[in-house]
Amino acid sequence: MMPPPFEYYAPTGVDEVIDLLEKYGDDAKILAGGQSLIPLLKSRVTTIPYLISLSGIRELSYINEGTSVTRIGAMTVDSDLEYSDTIRKRYPILMDALGKLADPLVRNMGTVGGNISHGDPSNDLPAVMLALKATFVARGRGGNRNIKARDFYIDTFTTALEHDEVLTEISIPVWKDNSGGSYVKFEKGTWNFSVAGSAVQLRLEKGSVVEAGIAITSMGPKALYIPDAEDYLLGKKYDKSVISKAADIVVENSQPSPDSYGSVEYKKNILRRITIEAMENAFRRSGSVR
Amino acid sequence: MEERKVSITVNGEIQTAEVEPRMLLVHFIREIVGLTGTHVGCDTTNCGACTVIMDGRAVKSCTILAVQADGKKITTIEGLSKTPGKLHPVQKAFVDKHGLQCGYCTSGMVLTSFWLLNRKKKVTEDEIREAISGNLCRCTGYESIVDSIEEAQKNLEIEGERTEEEIPVRRGR
Numbered sequence: 001m002m003p004p005p006f007e008y009y010a011p012t013g014v015d016e017v018i019d020l021l022e023k024y025g026d027d028a029k030i031l032a033g034g035q036s037l038i039p040l041l042k043s044r045v046t047t048i049p050y051l052i053s054l055s056g057i058r059e060l061s062y063i064n065e066g067t068s069v070t071r072i073g074a075m076t077v078d079s080d081l082e083y084s085d086t087i088r089k090r091y092p093i094l095m096d097a098l099g100k101l102a103d104p105l106v107r108n109m110g111t112v113g114g115n116i117s118h119g120d121p122s123n124d125l126p127a128v129m130l131a132l133k134a135t136f137v138a139r140g141r142g143g144n145r146n147i148k149a150r151d152f153y154i155d156t157f158t159t160a161l162e163h164d165e166v167l168t169e170i171s172i173p174v175w176k177d178n179s180g181g182s183y184v185k186f187e188k189g190t191w192n193f194s195v196a197g198s199a200v201q202l203r204l205e206k207g208s209v210v211e212a213g214i215a216i217t218s219m220g221p222k223a224l225y226i227p228d229a230e231d232y233l234l235g236k237k238y239d240k241s242v243i244s245k246a247a248d249i250v251v252e253n254s255q256p257s258p259d260s261y262g263s264v265e266y267k268k269n270i271l272r273r274i275t276i277e278a279m280e281n282a283f284r285r286s287g288s289v290r
Numbered sequence: 291m292e293e294r295k296v297s298i299t300v301n302g303e304i305q306t307a308e309v310e311p312r313m314l315l316v317h318f319i320r321e322i323v324g325l326t327g328t329h330v331g332c333d334t335t336n337c338g339a340c341t342v343i344m345d346g347r348a349v350k351s352c353t354i355l356a357v358q359a360d361g362k363k364i365t366t367i368e369g370l371s372k373t374p375g376k377l378h379p380v381q382k383a384f385v386d387k388h389g390l391q392c393g394y395c396t397s398g399m400v401l402t403s404f405w406l407l408n409r410k411k412k413v414t415e416d417e418i419r420e421a422i423s424g425n426l427c428r429c430t431g432y433e434s435i436v437d438s439i440e441e442a443q444k445n446l447e448i449e450g451e452r453t454e455e456e457i458p459v460r461r462g463r
Contacts, residue, residue: 001333005291008311008357031358038353039335041312051311055358079347083409103424105338105402108347109354190423191336 003041032114074113093181119157126223130215131199137169179203180285184274200278220255296360301369318356327367338425341398348405367397379445389438391429
């Protein structure tokens with residue numbers, strides 16, 4: 001299948017990308033790894049007259065292990081993160097997600113920035129970034145703008161990025177000792193979209209939750225974070241009934257639609273089950289349960 | 291729509307052509323270079339019949355534009371063995387362990403296996419199954435493919451030639 005015709009640009013600097021975005025406005029779109037966008041073009045779900053590839057901008061590919069934050073260049077390939085010792089050490093929740101993101105060949109081409117800024121509610125990394133309370137850096141004509149992951153997702157395929165801004169960096173805080181997280185996803189084969197995904201990140205002090213991040217995939221028009229469940233967990237210690245109640249709150253705040261993957265009731269059942277699993281993992285990885 | 295000049299190194303030879311930006315890498319390989327061992331299967335990023343090695347990584351060439359591969363190095367199934375008439379150890383293992391029936395998925399399966407065994411010296415059965423989760427086979431039921439990859443691992447250990455040509459693999463920094 002051939003995509004519809006388009007003009008292609010592969011600038012070597014971000015400023016040039018911004019020039020092109022300003023020139024072509026809504027007729028232009030950024031191409032990262034293309035693992036979501038090229039299938040959409042090939043199936044002609046969408047038409048884009050001007051495609052601006054970031055693949056020539058080498059400076060956007062890096063993993064920088066800072067003391068308080070980990071900075072990841074937007075064009076870092078998913079598998080670079082998957083095989084990174086820094087990420088394995090610091091973010092088990094991200095390792096969970098990367099290991100289940102599409103398939104290994106797609107992860108060899110797809111980028112972190114692409115997964116995050118595509119705005120598809122079934123992408124895995126948005127929920128993880130919401131749970132980890134990451135910040136995204138967008139570069140525009142006026143310079144850099146920091147956007148919290150929690151302010152980034154507006155609607156399906158719609159983010160807080162302006163049409164002339166480029167996502168350049170993902171900045172994830174380092175979660176201190178006694179913290180841990182987990183991402184559990186339920187899918188019917190690697191080639192299908194997920195039925196549901198659940199991301200849970202916790203930090204404990206003396207066994208009690210002092211910070212929580214909870215977000216879900218494929219459960220509404222966009223990746224959703226669940227402040228009610230986060231607040232509920234604060235001050236609580238590990239307990240099956242606490243986890244059960246928190247999972248109920250997550251399910252109450254989900255917005256699944258019925259489709260070929262299942263009914264609303266089915267999806268909520270799945271979500272409840274995987275959220276409990278993610279919370280169990282997160283408590284265990286935070287060191288509270290053996 | 292303006293054509294773009296691209297130069298892609300395929301199996302060690304630089305291939306230069308003017309192409310439409312919308313041309314897919316798999317079509318560049320099959321139609322411009324004329325190597326038809328790389329297959330188009332599902333054409334929707336699922337089946338992996340179009341798998342090639344690009345700059346050391348196994349990727350799906352039906353979901354990459356030829357212009358995106360400009361300046362990159364590609365290895366296709368035709369370029370895996372450097373000796374005419376001789377099979378690469380991974381190919382030999384697929385023959386010996388009946389890792390194929392109709393053969394449609396085979397070039398992709400072999401290249402994904404080659405990439406996996408390059409990246410990791412010792413792989414478990416679980417890691418093999420995970421590595422080929424993006425390559426579909428509708429004949430074998432996968433058992434003989436997993437056997438083939440385990441056999442390939444042994445072949446590579448014995449022959450001591452993990453790769454006939456050093457392929458750079460970028461690891462996590």
